Amino acid sequence: MKKWDVILILFLLCSAGTLYLFRYFGSNADSNSLYVVVYEGNDEIMRTGLSEHKEFKVAENRMTIEIKDNKARVLDSSCAEQICVETGWIAKAGQSIVCVPNRVVVKIAGKDEGIDAVSY
Amino acid sequence: MNKNKNFIKPITAILLFIILSSCKNKPEYLEQQIFLMDTVVEITLKNTVNADKIFHDAFHEMSRVDEEFDRYNNKSFVSRLNNGDMAALTDELLKIIEISLSIGDTTYGAFDITVAPLVDLWDFKNSKIPHERQIKNALRFVGYNKIILNEKSKLVIAKGVKIDLGGIAKGYAIDRAVSVIKEQGMNSALVNAGGDVFALGRKGKRPWKIGIQHPRKSDALLGVLEVENKAVVTSGDYERFFIKDDKRYHHIIDPKTGYPAYGLISVTVVADSAEYADALSTGLFVLGKERALKLIESLHDVDVILVTPDMEIIVTDGIKAYFSITKRYKI
Numbered sequence: 001m002k003k004w005d006v007i008l009i010l011f012l013l014c015s016a017g018t019l020y021l022f023r024y025f026g027s028n029a030d031s032n033s034l035y036v037v038v039y040e041g042n043d044e045i046m047r048t049g050l051s052e053h054k055e056f057k058v059a060e061n062r063m064t065i066e067i068k069d070n071k072a073r074v075l076d077s078s079c080a081e082q083i084c085v086e087t088g089w090i091a092k093a094g095q096s097i098v099c100v101p102n103r104v105v106v107k108i109a110g111k112d113e114g115i116d117a118v119s120y
Numbered sequence: 121m122n123k124n125k126n127f128i129k130p131i132t133a134i135l136l137f138i139i140l141s142s143c144k145n146k147p148e149y150l151e152q153q154i155f156l157m158d159t160v161v162e163i164t165l166k167n168t169v170n171a172d173k174i175f176h177d178a179f180h181e182m183s184r185v186d187e188e189f190d191r192y193n194n195k196s197f198v199s200r201l202n203n204g205d206m207a208a209l210t211d212e213l214l215k216i217i218e219i220s221l222s223i224g225d226t227t228y229g230a231f232d233i234t235v236a237p238l239v240d241l242w243d244f245k246n247s248k249i250p251h252e253r254q255i256k257n258a259l260r261f262v263g264y265n266k267i268i269l270n271e272k273s274k275l276v277i278a279k280g281v282k283i284d285l286g287g288i289a290k291g292y293a294i295d296r297a298v299s300v301i302k303e304q305g306m307n308s309a310l311v312n313a314g315g316d317v318f319a320l321g322r323k324g325k326r327p328w329k330i331g332i333q334h335p336r337k338s339d340a341l342l343g344v345l346e347v348e349n350k351a352v353v354t355s356g357d358y359e360r361f362f363i364k365d366d367k368r369y370h371h372i373i374d375p376k377t378g379y380p381a382y383g384l385i386s387v388t389v390v391a392d393s394a395e396y397a398d399a400l401s402t403g404l405f406v407l408g409k410e411r412a413l414k415l416i417e418s419l420h421d422v423d424v425i426l427v428t429p430d431m432e433i434i435v436t437d438g439i440k441a442y443f444s445i446t447k448r449y450k451i
Contacts, residue, residue, distance in 0.1 A: 042154060071339050081245050083360070088338035094331050095339075098160045098314065105153070105160050115344060116164065116323060119354040119388060120315035120333035 034093055034110035036072045038065065041103050050091070050108065059102040072106060074099065094118040148324060154179050157186050157290050159314030163297065166308040174304050178297040178311070185293040189213070189285045191236065202282045209275060217267070217275065220288055220399065224264035227403030227415065232264045232375035236284035239373050247362035249369060255378035262375050291353060291398025294318045298394075311394075316353045318394045327442070333358075334446070335386040335427050342386070342425070342433065343445040351394035355401040356386040374406050383408020386427040390439055396422075409434070 084099035200208035241250035266278035319328035361370035
């Protein structure tokens, strides 16, 4: 084995190891950050951090969504039954607010305790 | 020298493969959702080549169940049956009615597929309590024993009585989707229809983790349940309700009184089928703590998480080891 062969192998080993560690710790770093995903129909229209502080309109201004203090809610909606507004704040991964008339889903996503769904 | 060279090529190839595969980030699981059955249905599947077809077939099957068994759709088999058209009684519909009546028996009439006239009286949108006279009148057409299935599988429905499978059809649709998913060789999936869930297999190396909604704090969970090959269905008084004179009027109506049931505030059923869990969660909710616990003792393969009005959390032995209660709610 030539000197350069050894160097090449060592170099490749190091790169592989570094990339592996990156992926491992990279995904762990994500685990604490939750985000809010908004769907209209079946399309994702928005994705934003749960730690942000903002208010925005969706469904052609028929709904207002508020994000504050690591929680999200539907502040107002044009729908008749107001089920989405009455759901109140959500904050845990897997929780969601559904407005069937406006076909909007507000969902908390992220790796919070690795929860896959919330039964309610 | 030559020997050494032969070594280096494969080693380099393997290391390059590790590096390249680290870069590629194919998701392990895929999610798709559609609006169905008055809620949103989400399916999670292990990422395989035929995942798209499985999504399509599973959603298609759930839509079929919804179309056939929704009493608000006047073309559905259930609507036709309610209008006296016995030709609409398919084998599948007959079977669901049979199971519904049997769960009616099991729960001493607390789960009742004739409860619709009572539920319709309650106007949650305008926070209106129905008049006592209206409830009395509706009660005349309520009672699962007003539907009789005789030995020849002939169905006899008393006059004025209507069938509503709303308390069981969602669970049935979930079970059908799971069957379709399994038939295509998939052994790891999650079907979530508006909080009614079936967890097929495991998620990779770990069980599926299902959060249970806290009944009084919208932004909190009661705890987290780890399951595999189980349905998890919750009935709570917090989904549809209004408060009048400090009293909560919610959507789970006791078919015997016509008024909301007050013995429990949340019931989660863990069972082998979502159809069964769906119907049973409503029935147990109506029965209240004591009668529900007594009934569960006599049932096999059913576990529950009950929450009483004073926030006592009762977890049956079969799932105690798999349910971690959120710290601050520990009993």
